[in-house]
Amino acid sequence: MPHVPPDVPAEGDSVRPRAPRATEPVVLALDVGGTSVKGAVVDAAGIVARRSAPTGGGPTDPDGATDAVLGVVRELWAAVPAERHVAAVGIVTPGLVDEDAGVVVGAENLGWRDLPLRALVEEATGVPVGFGHDARAAGLAEWRLGAGRGAGDHAFLAVGTGIAAALVLGGRVFPGGGWAGEIGHGGATTGDLCACGGRGCVETYGSASGIARQYTARTGTVPDGARGVLERAQAGDRVAAEVWQHGVDGLADLVSGLVRTLGLRTVVVGGGLVLAGNALLDPLDRAVRARLTVHPVPELRTARLGAEAGTFGAALLAWQASGRPVPSDLGIAA
Ligand SMILES: [Zn+2]
The missing domain is CATH 3.30.420.40 (ATPase, nucleotide binding domain)
Incomplete structure (x- = not known):
């Protein structure tokens, strides 16, 4: 067991400077x-x-x-x-x-x-x-304080170094014994090796770090993160555009899967990648629409609370x- 800092006041400790509930x-x-x-x-x-x-x-x-x-x-x-x-x-x-x-x-x-x-x-x-x-x-914070306010059952999708979701169902964030929302891993058997030991996980090509790594793998050039890949794509770099779209397609697979399974009408997208704004949300919306047939298309909202x-x-x-x-x-x- 790690040491406990000696100057953190403990229960009943006489050094506790202020009595509870008085202030x-x-x-x-x-x-x-x-x-x-x-x-x-x-x-x-x-x-x-x-x-x-x-x-x-x-x-x-x-x-x-x-x-x-x-x-x-x-x-x-x-x-x-x-x-x-x-x-x-x-x-x-x-x-x-x-x-x-x-x-x-x-x-x-x-x-x-x-x-x-x-x-x-x-x-x-x-x-x-x-x-x-x-x-x-x-996801709890975005639901109570941010972009998920007022939404019923919905998902918060965090796309940064990794990918994870929070599922807000029936008025609570569904924990699933700790496993709910771990959607960045699994689901494929071929593709690039992932840190989890699997292959082809969306995290390897749809996360911010995955997008940057994919570009490096194809070009030998190290971009300034996913933002650098997006800037190159916007400047006409064909490989960068393909890598970005491939990542968006992976995220769309995840979003459409959640919608098909849970009937969600709203998905809040957060994490570092959402700093790309409409350069992420617009193609993601198109890719999600393309993957849904009978289900209503969810509203994609940009997270408000950032880091x-x-x-x-x-x-x-x-x-x-x-x-x-x-x-x-x-x-x-x-
Ligand atoms: Zn994985």
């Missing part, structure tokens, strides 16, 4: 990524302070990432304004996550396996901890864990 509450929200742990102090009106740290850790150093998380919790705690108290902490992580048990079942890049992260942070802080998967939490979606999702999970009413907008204008 306005805040929550601490942490979004654990592959390279950094992003944290924020959040009150009902929005983010009041931010702290972050390199994630560290890895397959040979599982405590490194855990220490980084606890370090950011400590820094956030110290950044809480004097007239406030911490009602709860919310943490979202990548990997295979069992939200009910509060356990990261596996996050290879961080070296985490069967890590009871929720219990660790509850022990270190003495406050309730909300816990979830990063993409599902981002903040995970942090806001963690904040919402924290408010839920606190037992207090969840603020309706966290400062984000409808």
Whole structure:
């Protein structure tokens, strides 16, 4: 078990500076990524302070990432304004996550396996901890605060380094035991080798990193990420246009599959690739239409919260864990 930072106040600890419930509450929200742990102090009106740290850790150093998380919790705690108290902490992580048990079942890049992260942070802080998967939490945030507002059953599709979806069904984000929405992997048996060990996964050619890698494989040139491939395509580079379209087609396979299975009328598209705007959404809409026959074509919406979606999702999970009413907008204008 990793060490607990000594200066995080614990339950009943005499150093706890402020008594609960006597002051306005805040929550601490942490979004654990592959390279950094992003944290924020959040009150009902929005983010009041931010702290972050390199994630560290890895397959040979599982405590490194855990220490980084606890370090950011400590820094956030110290950044809480004097007239406030911490009602709860919310943490979202990548990997295979069992939200009910509060356990990261596996996050290879961080070296985490069967890590009871929720219990660790509850022990270190003495406050309730909300816990979830990063993409599902981002979908929760887009649903409650962003582009998914007002939509019924729908999906949030995150396309960045990887591909994952959050399924909002029956008034909740459906967890599927941690597996729901892991749609970037599987579904093919031939094609490029994927990090998951399979072949031809959409992640190998439809993610932002996959699009860049495909262009390099065909041309020997390293573009400036997926954005670089798009710029080359728009400048008339035929190979770049083919690589971009191939990626769009893979995403359209995923979207149309969700629509055919679940009858969804709305899909919110987020993650880094959505920065391409209409250069992504327009061809994706055409490709989805081409793949649907009897089903209604879903409305594709661009995500609103960008890279903040995970942090806001963690904040919402924290408010839920606190037992207090969840603020309706966290400062984000409808
Ligand atoms: Zn894969």
